[in-house]
Amino acid sequence: MKKLLVVPCLSLFLSLTLCLGLLQAEPPMAPPAADDAGTSAKASTAKKTKTKTKKDAKSSSGTTDSAKKSASEAKKSVAKEPKQPAAEADKPAAEDAAKPAKEPKSPAEAKKAPAKETKQASDYEKFLEKYGAWDRLDKVYTNSDDPVVLLKRATMALQTGAPQQALELIESSAPFENKDMELQRLWLGGQAARAAGDPSKAVFWFSQAGQMLSAKERAAKFNSEPDLEILWTDVWRRYFWIYSANFGTMREGQEAVLKQTLDQARGVWKNNPFWEAAASALAGESTHSGKTPGDVLDIGDSDRNQIARTLAAACLEYPAEAKTLAANISTKEPREFWNAMAGFVAEGSDPSEAELHASFPKASIFWGSNIMSRSAAGRTDWLLPEDQTQAWQDLRKKNRSLHDAAKRYLKRDADKDLEALPVFAQYRFALAVAQNDDAARDLWDALENKRNLPLSLKVCGLLLFEEPLDNLLPEDPNAAARQFVLLPALSSAGGRNIRPNQLAPFWLRLEGRQLDNAVRQLWPLDRLLLLADWSNRLQEKATPELAKRIAFLFPDTEAGVQATLQLADVALQAQQYQLAGFYLANIDGNRLPRKLKGRYLELKGDLAFALGGYEDAFNNYSELLKTGAEVSDSSRIKIAFILQQQGQLDVAQGQLEKLWERHETMPTNMQAELLYYMAEGEHSMGNIDKALDYYLRLAWQYPQENIWALTAMFRAALIYDGMGQYDTAKNLLVTVIRNAETEQQREAAKNRLTEIEAKRGRAEERTKAGGGNMVYPF
Numbered sequence: 001m002k003k004l005l006v007v008p009c010l011s012l013f014l015s016l017t018l019c020l021g022l023l024q025a026e027p028p029m030a031p032p033a034a035d036d037a038g039t040s041a042k043a044s045t046a047k048k049t050k051t052k053t054k055k056d057a058k059s060s061s062g063t064t065d066s067a068k069k070s071a072s073e074a075k076k077s078v079a080k081e082p083k084q085p086a087a088e089a090d091k092p093a094a095e096d097a098a099k100p101a102k103e104p105k106s107p108a109e110a111k112k113a114p115a116k117e118t119k120q121a122s123d124y125e126k127f128l129e130k131y132g133a134w135d136r137l138d139k140v141y142t143n144s145d146d147p148v149v150l151l152k153r154a155t156m157a158l159q160t161g162a163p164q165q166a167l168e169l170i171e172s173s174a175p176f177e178n179k180d181m182e183l184q185r186l187w188l189g190g191q192a193a194r195a196a197g198d199p200s201k202a203v204f205w206f207s208q209a210g211q212m213l214s215a216k217e218r219a220a221k222f223n224s225e226p227d228l229e230i231l232w233t234d235v236w237r238r239y240f241w242i243y244s245a246n247f248g249t250m251r252e253g254q255e256a257v258l259k260q261t262l263d264q265a266r267g268v269w270k271n272n273p274f275w276e277a278a279a280s281a282l283a284g285e286s287t288h289s290g291k292t293p294g295d296v297l298d299i300g301d302s303d304r305n306q307i308a309r310t311l312a313a314a315c316l317e318y319p320a321e322a323k324t325l326a327a328n329i330s331t332k333e334p335r336e337f338w339n340a341m342a343g344f345v346a347e348g349s350d351p352s353e354a355e356l357h358a359s360f361p362k363a364s365i366f367w368g369s370n371i372m373s374r375s376a377a378g379r380t381d382w383l384l385p386e387d388q389t390q391a392w393q394d395l396r397k398k399n400r401s402l403h404d405a406a407k408r409y410l411k412r413d414a415d416k417d418l419e420a421l422p423v424f425a426q427y428r429f430a431l432a433v434a435q436n437d438d439a440a441r442d443l444w445d446a447l448e449n450k451r452n453l454p455l456s457l458k459v460c461g462l463l464l465f466e467e468p469l470d471n472l473l474p475e476d477p478n479a480a481a482r483q484f485v486l487l488p489a490l491s492s493a494g495g496r497n498i499r500p501n502q503l504a505p506f507w508l509r510l511e512g513r514q515l516d517n518a519v520r521q522l523w524p525l526d527r528l529l530l531l532a533d534w535s536n537r538l539q540e541k542a543t544p545e546l547a548k549r550i551a552f553l554f555p556d557t558e559a560g561v562q563a564t565l566q567l568a569d570v571a572l573q574a575q576q577y578q579l580a581g582f583y584l585a586n587i588d589g590n591r592l593p594r595k596l597k598g599r600y601l602e603l604k605g606d607l608a609f610a611l612g613g614y615e616d617a618f619n620n621y622s623e624l625l626k627t628g629a630e631v632s633d634s635s636r637i638k639i640a641f642i643l644q645q646q647g648q649l650d651v652a653q654g655q656l657e658k659l660w661e662r663h664e665t666m667p668t669n670m671q672a673e674l675l676y677y678m679a680e681g682e683h684s685m686g687n688i689d690k691a692l693d694y695y696l697r698l699a700w701q702y703p704q705e706n707i708w709a710l711t712a713m714f715r716a717a718l719i720y721d722g723m724g725q726y727d728t729a730k731n732l733l734v735t736v737i738r739n740a741e742t743e744q745q746r747e748a749a750k751n752r753l754t755e756i757e758a759k760r761g762r763a764e765e766r767t768k769a770g771g772g773n774m775v776y777p778f
Helices: 009-014 037-050 052-057 060-079 093-098 107-112 121-130 134-141 147-159 163-171 179-195 199-210 215-224 228-244 251-268 273-282 301-315 319-327 332-347 361-369 371-375 390-398 402-409 422-434 440-446 455-465 477-493 513-521 527-540 544-553 558-573 577-585 594-610 614-627 633-645 649-660 668-684 688-701 706-722 726-739 743-769
Strands: none
Touching (some): 147 163, 147 179, 199 215, 215 228, 215 251, 228 273, 251 273, 273 513, 301 319, 301 332, 301 422, 301 455, 319 332, 332 477, 361 371, 361 477, 361 527, 361 558, 390 422, 402 422, 422 440, 422 455, 455 477, 527 544, 544 558, 558 577, 558 594, 577 594, 594 614, 594 633, 614 633, 633 649, 633 668, 649 668, 668 688, 688 706, 706 726, 706 743
8 A cells, every 4th residue: 555745834835735644654664685605616527627628528318417417416516505794693592593493495495596696686676777678677666665765766866857756756756764865755756846847845844854854954055946937936926926826724734834945945045136025925014115116107097087987887798888988098099009908808809900009018918818717708797697587687788778778777767676686786776887877886885795796897896986805806726826926916907906016007117128127026926017028038139048937927928828839849959759749738727818729729739740740740730730820831632642642642743842832931851851851752643764863953952951862862772773774773872881870771782782783783794694785676
């Protein structure tokens, strides 16, 4: 039965529930004792050596005598006791008495015993380890509970590209009694989690290991792990965001985890200003000194009221009235932002196409942050809830305009059937706000369970009445966490910043280096500001390090998806197919905009193609073509190749020839690859003359593309061989043999050349037999 890991309060870091127990690990198993016959075997071996010459001269009878002699020597070895080392002789007699006496082996057992002991199992393990045969080693260790063996197995799993297996081994183990081994287990757990793509769990394991070390030892250990400070920073950020949105029973435990990891980081990375800001944020204090770089657009009471009216009209699905109200917002940038919001809520138009305002980083990144889709189920959460009662259905049909609806239901008493509906109270409040009616405040106060209101009306409450955010967050922790990001952002966009300690103003103008400095020094925990800064940096200069950070912290955003796709592409080019698959598996392909979905499908197709899954590759490429997204020339070549494999030779050749029309715009390796597949296509269709022309042109024009040029020369040599032009075939093959990069390619050319030489010899013999004279048919 596997033992469960004993986890202290840091298990809350992962929000996991683990069983606690004080189970001890099994003691290390001693290696098996050496066979006693091994000592006397040396003497018998020496004796055998003297008689070797005689044995070799004998026939089968000599072989029988030798077998008898071996048996006789084995019997002697039973009676002869090996001498004990001095250390063994000094042991107390009581200890010796406690051991069971050895019984002498019977003659039958002696016959079975080998004359010479085989190498110990540990030697075999070292042999396997030396040559990296980790899969064999794992089989050797599978049935052992020895902590040393478990650590070896986990290490082997890591080294063979199976980090999840390593993590499972470590998690299933109880803590080790030996401090050094337990430290190694915890640290290995962090490395396994990190390799498996779980940074949060990795920091958990590293932090546990850090608790066992002194401050000096911890600093040395943490700094020995590549880029751990960056990983620690981003994991802390992410966990702080989760903690900030949690008002339930887990909050206290999460705070303890944040404090422990914060204290460790401040002790190790003392010169990083992030950790001082993090300490202030955790204490509920401001992360900045109060000075704001750049200037902030001022949204006055009039514009704030106009924004709330816009949202209320949109919530009631009056798009024309909502856009008219938005048009009366006095400042350009907020007016365009809230007009896009009104269009999305009232009629479902795509807000991502709204004009971006680069000078205002939080506003420019808002739509690309995917904050809207994460915080709501499309438009549904922004609108009044559905109700199937007849009275409500009649109301929705009758009121074609906002003005008529307000006239009917704000100033007059409604019928009893409507008054009984919870949605009707929300409806009247939205009408009052949209019409700027004084009754709005009383209607707001009368609303029950404000946590379940549409998001549009929650923003109205924040802007008009400064309702505390805690009163509006849903009971569901996941929904609360999502709205904890969205509602403060929109409230700030409406001119009321409800979390000024950690969040920059929404309409803060920052340009150039101002943005980067603001993130580093003033608001390092502002999610939108951080995303805006990193997105700009990714566009300017995409580095794998930055892409990894964005992909981890913002996986659902447009920038996060772009970063993940870049990482998948880099892994694919490096032939790290497992890593490329990991990145692609982290993307939800069903929710991507067309441009990103096209790139996602293309990379999925490229990965399947590289792994030889041509059918899967073709399906992904086919989906890619349906999206209308741009397809790279490299993928089009692969599509043509798959069509050739499927027997659609004419279609494939047409695509290849169309690509060749713009071949000068391609890199030379792609030109060579394209020309090769054109040659292969013509060859498969029986157009030998055209195929030969393509092969030879490729070998002549692209000699630097060795793999394509030599393969083309080899294929051309086969054609010349079939045509009986052996000298030309030979000349081509000699070049292939001389320049081949692989032994396989060289051997194939040599074998073919041998066959051609034989044919040339027979042809020459026939020529000589005929006298060497030309033969005329007439």
